[in-house]
Amino acid sequence: MTTKNVLILGGGFAGLECAKRLRDEKIRVTLVDRWNHHLFQPLLYQVASGGLAMAEIAQPLRSILSRQKNVTTIMDHVVHIDLQSKQVQLKDGVLGYDYLVIALGAKTSFFGHDEWAQHTLGLKSLDDAMAIRKKVLLAFEKAESAVDPAEVKKLLTMVVVGGGPTGVEMAGSLAELSRIVLKEDFRQIDPAQTKVHLIEAGPKLLPLFPGGLPDYTRERLQTMGVTVHLDCPVSEVGEGYVIAGGQRIDSGIVIWGAGVEASEVTRTLAGIPLDRGGRIEVRPDLSLPGYPEVFAAGDIAALTDKNGVKVPGVSPAAIQMGNFIARVIQNESTVSARPTFGYWDKGSMATIGRSAAVVSFAGIQMRGFIAWLMWLFVHLVFLMNMRNRISVFLHWVWSYFTWQRGARVIQSSRNP
Amino acid sequence: MTTKNVLILGGGFAGLECAKRLRDEKIRVTLVDRWNHHLFQPLLYQVASGGLAMAEIAQPLRSILSRQKNVTTIMDHVVHIDLQSKQVQLKDGVLGYDYLVIALGAKTSFFGHDEWAQHTLGLKSLDDAMAIRKKVLLAFEKAESAVDPAEVKKLLTMVVVGGGPTGVEMAGSLAELSRIVLKEDFRQIDPAQTKVHLIEAGPKLLPLFPGGLPDYTRERLQTMGVTVHLDCPVSEVGEGYVIAGGQRIDSGIVIWGAGVEASEVTRTLAGIPLDRGGRIEVRPDLSLPGYPEVFAAGDIAALTDKNGVKVPGVSPAAIQMGNFIARVIQNESTVSARPTFGYWDKGSMATIGRSAAVVSFAGIQMRGFIAWLMWLFVHLVFLMNMRNRISVFLHWVWSYFTWQRGARVIQSSRNP
Numbered sequence: 050m051t052t053k054n055v056l057i058l059g060g061g062f063a064g065l066e067c068a069k070r071l072r073d074e075k076i077r078v079t080l081v082d083r084w085n086h087h088l089f090q091p092l093l094y095q096v097a098s099g100g101l102a103m104a105e106i107a108q109p110l111r112s113i114l115s116r117q118k119n120v121t122t123i124m125d126h127v128v129h130i131d132l133q134s135k136q137v138q139l140k141d142g143v144l145g146y147d148y149l150v151i152a153l154g155a156k157t158s159f160f161g162h163d164e165w166a167q168h169t170l171g172l173k174s175l176d177d178a179m180a181i182r183k184k185v186l187l188a189f190e191k192a193e194s195a196v197d198p199a200e201v202k203k204l205l206t207m208v209v210v211g212g213g214p215t216g217v218e219m220a221g222s223l224a225e226l227s228r229i230v231l232k233e234d235f236r237q238i239d240p241a242q243t244k245v246h247l248i249e250a251g252p253k254l255l256p257l258f259p260g261g262l263p264d265y266t267r268e269r270l271q272t273m274g275v276t277v278h279l280d281c282p283v284s285e286v287g288e289g290y291v292i293a294g295g296q297r298i299d300s301g302i303v304i305w306g307a308g309v310e311a312s313e314v315t316r317t318l319a320g321i322p323l324d325r326g327g328r329i330e331v332r333p334d335l336s337l338p339g340y341p342e343v344f345a346a347g348d349i350a351a352l353t354d355k356n357g358v359k360v361p362g363v364s365p366a367a368i369q370m371g372n373f374i375a376r377v378i379q380n381e382s383t384v385s386a387r388p389t390f391g392y393w394d395k396g397s398m399a400t401i402g403r404s405a406a407v408v409s410f411a412g413i414q415m416r417g418f419i420a421w422l423m424w425l426f427v428h429l430v431f432l433m434n435m436r437n438r439i440s441v442f443l444h445w446v447w448s449y450f451t452w453q454r455g456a457r458v459i460q461s462s463r464n465p
Numbered sequence: 466m467t468t469k470n471v472l473i474l475g476g477g478f479a480g481l482e483c484a485k486r487l488r489d490e491k492i493r494v495t496l497v498d499r500w501n502h503h504l505f506q507p508l509l510y511q512v513a514s515g516g517l518a519m520a521e522i523a524q525p526l527r528s529i530l531s532r533q534k535n536v537t538t539i540m541d542h543v544v545h546i547d548l549q550s551k552q553v554q555l556k557d558g559v560l561g562y563d564y565l566v567i568a569l570g571a572k573t574s575f576f577g578h579d580e581w582a583q584h585t586l587g588l589k590s591l592d593d594a595m596a597i598r599k600k601v602l603l604a605f606e607k608a609e610s611a612v613d614p615a616e617v618k619k620l621l622t623m624v625v626v627g628g629g630p631t632g633v634e635m636a637g638s639l640a641e642l643s644r645i646v647l648k649e650d651f652r653q654i655d656p657a658q659t660k661v662h663l664i665e666a667g668p669k670l671l672p673l674f675p676g677g678l679p680d681y682t683r684e685r686l687q688t689m690g691v692t693v694h695l696d697c698p699v700s701e702v703g704e705g706y707v708i709a710g711g712q713r714i715d716s717g718i719v720i721w722g723a724g725v726e727a728s729e730v731t732r733t734l735a736g737i738p739l740d741r742g743g744r745i746e747v748r749p750d751l752s753l754p755g756y757p758e759v760f761a762a763g764d765i766a767a768l769t770d771k772n773g774v775k776v777p778g779v780s781p782a783a784i785q786m787g788n789f790i791a792r793v794i795q796n797e798s799t800v801s802a803r804p805t806f807g808y809w810d811k812g813s814m815a816t817i818g819r820s821a822a823v824v825s826f827a828g829i830q831m832r833g834f835i836a837w838l839m840w841l842f843v844h845l846v847f848l849m850n851m852r853n854r855i856s857v858f859l860h861w862v863w864s865y866f867t868w869q870r871g872a873r874v875i876q877s878s879r880n881p
Binding site for chain 2: 084085086102103104105107108109111112115116118121122123124125141142175176179186187190193194231233234235236237439440443444447453457458459460
């Protein structure tokens, strides 16, 4: 009986779940992440809009895994994966493995227009969220002292690109921030004059939600003051403007929630098939073709499961994949004897604003206040630890009754 | 009856208190701060050591003052004050005034060795606190992957300069972080091997505390594993080392809590007497000599009050000064008819670690657990708003029982 070395790259939902399931004396786990924390990404937009503090949606990986003595956590960047020699090159070292789990997630995609990145703000990490928060709050500060009305108008115009859950939640949150939270706070400007544009290339918002939910979402956002642009692909992004559907919008703040692609490390995997988004096309057991000891999980993996369902890039899928791989490794089954991954769709939910959300699960569609309560409940339950749960709950109760947002602090005074 | 323009520079304890007291229709108040928030500085060290989140000790000035419609808040830097023409030059504009209140506070002082600033970390702003948190947490991360034992030892050596409350609280907090909070989190290093040095130039810690409290503080810190150096002035600080009392300590982390001096704007005040620390020597009514319409309050003012007490640079003194000035302005009294400021000493307190603090007020000295409970109570009561109070209280209760710290998140992965 020898000890197996399992190397997990990435401490997101997939990688962390896999590490937690590998509670086995015969297994030594090394978990590598470039951050020191696991991030509860579904609530990242609330950090960006000043509703929650960083620490409420992030938890140190070390502290989550501190009692699991077979796990070593390393904070480092993955540079290159050599499948032949079974070695992973980090920025500050090299690690070998018996089993490798690639769970490095996805990054913002600009569909071939990487030059747009410099003019837009992504929303994938705490740094991203803090950058959005700072830029949004500073826009109001600058507008308060600005003299030129065109300048004020531009400062108070914010663009969100992408009509998926991230875009919808971000746009709704910005509308509430400007129309309600900040309403009383300024003397020269009226924050309610802020224009929030939500731009979607396709014909509807939340395209993966069934029935009337996309239309409900659009109407609800419009009631909240968001200008929704459908069938409106972005053709150009420059310093201070976006062109979408032939229309130019002048805005200093362009938040990009339109698409994701796999972490670029997948390009270093010689001979492994990738899909258009750079995702690894894994086998039905989530291993890489020709490398039964190497797995991919989460947003970095592309798979149509045993039921013919294309597994979506959502956290329940990532958790299920991480869990599945841990079981395969623990059983040390040969490739032919391995089970086949099946995705269990737990439904989808997105929040539009206070008291309004859409939920779809097991053929049932819900909207409005009840859906919003469900959204709150599910997100509280899945938050990592007790303390964060209580703190976030109190934050939400507090904000519900006062319309205040607690985390409206600009950390650095160096204006960009 | 004309409207008076009151310009307040600085939204710390003095400036904010003054603005809040000037609730008067006949007065128009403009409050300028380079940050968008009021900071509860007495708890800043807890942000630096990962115990509290930023938003828990900072609150947007706009949101504090949103209902007080006679106050306009501007986020900007003060560049120059021209007392003759009654104008204040900001980075992005010029403001005039009928009354001026200078409450810009203090900054870290290196006693003439400004070149030490680049090798040390101050603790005056949220940025400072986040920089310390990041550097301390990254030191443990780096030590975990370091191979050279000398390198590990250096990474796990942390120096705090200054034996006043800031230094004592910071050193105690770092000792607990390394010896208890992080105890189980690493596999290659033992965080309890961390050496925390507290360096004080004078013969005792907390020199302003009476009786046996300084000795108690030293003993208590030593029990917690802090190496206390007394009579040990710092003679040199360089990249990765400190020389104090002839002894060289190799350390990548040097936290400077040794002294403060007034904000440099005081140097632009032509003809106004300043003390050695650059503080404005105000008249008994807190006005500037020769300028009855200009006041200074808080850490930027130097004064021996009507009872012969040198007013210390603590938050109760700042609040009392802000309050006093607001009353003088409201009464529009002539200089000769103005009252004289008297400082009401509410006592001093400092926390050393869990269950241990020192308190001195009205001739009474307390130490240990009861003093620590008093410290908790007073700090919770004075925290700005209800939501923060509840959140901080929960944080402290949680940490007390679990020894976890909630805010151990490193925001940026770009290693320094």
